[in-house]
Amino acid sequence: MAGAQLRGVPEECPNCGSPHLEPQQGENTAEPGVLWERPRCGDCGWTGRPILLLDLEDGQPIITREGEKTHEHGIMTVPLRTIVKPGDLPIEPLKKTETGPPEPVVYFAYGSNMSTARLRKRTPSCKPLGIATLPGYELRFHKRSADKSGKCNAFASGNGNSVIGVLFSLDPTERAKLDEAEGVGSGYEHAMVTVINDKGHRRKVLTYLATPDYIDDSLKPYGWYKDFVLVGGREHGLPPEYIAEYIQSVEAIEDPNRARDQKQRGTLGGLGR
Incomplete structure (x- = not known):
């Protein structure tokens, strides 16, 4: 250093x-x-x-x-690697310039995608960077899903609440897959939000927010979906009081589709739940 x-x-x-x-x-x-x-x-x-x-x-x-x-x-304004001193051999010109890989996308997950294993199925390159806080928003399970249940949304409440989630870096070529999995254009939209990471630094990151026409406060999540959110929050060490108030206390309902319920719970079992 x-x-x-x-x-x-x-x-x-x-x-x-x-x-x-x-x-x-x-x-x-x-x-x-x-x-x-x-x-x-x-x-x-x-x-x-x-x-x-x-x-x-x-x-x-x-x-x-x-x-x-x-x-x-x-x-x-000096090179990072070498400063040439008198008597040093001349530097040979580079035959091929290094440009480096494209910069990764930094994504803020606050719902079921907090589970690294679940997100990795959608974006294999994802790597957790730590937890972060989104001030002025509140976690709600009121986004209407295609399966008629409630999914997570960071709702702009404008009060003193905050949504706590996980930052992930991912290859920009995989963003389209994440858009598709999140249903961009069918209930969720892109948003660049300013979060505070676990070192106290502010940064703008990508996340997904529910569009107003897909918000229904009467909805409840299926049990397996709520469990994915719980697993992800515990995996990354979200504060226990936050998990208790905003995730664990939420009432869940049984998924009427038995096959889907068993499949999702089988995945949860593979995560060690």
Whole structure:
């Protein structure tokens, strides 16, 4: 970490608090022939301000003396990996520029998708990043589902309540699968919301909210669905008082479709419930 401090790179990601920062290199199409480098978080995909690193045509490093400070963090305009000193061998130009993989989507799950195993069936790349809080919203089981039961919704109550859920990173190519599983256009819609993660940092993330025409406060969840929410909340260590008040206390009903009920409960059994 001491080396990172000397280079002006933060010890942890200013977005999610992760210590897994790594250098990412690439060319800017607006300024070809110059190699840039920036810090990137291996957990949430945050990237810092890029710095000039190398002139690809003559292989000479580009180093400036002054640093600069942004509203996010301070970073010196020097390479993250190597500073060439007098007498060092010249740097060979890179034959192929590294651009890195696409940045992952960070998704806030607050219902049955808090269960990692359940979400992984829909998005195999998903990786939990910790719990987070969505202020000004309240967990309700009032979203009308195609099976006539109530599913979870983070309802904008405007009061002092909060929804607590789990942050996941996932490959952006899998977002369409998640959209389909969530029923975007048929009761749920995308929303970018600001949550507070378990390190106290605010960040904008993707979630799904029920559309007004699909909200019915008379609905109740099926027992197996409520159990998925319970399993996911306990798996990630949501506060026991939150689980007791907003999940466990909710009245559930029996699913009239016996085959579906048995299938879902079989999946729950596989999760060790």
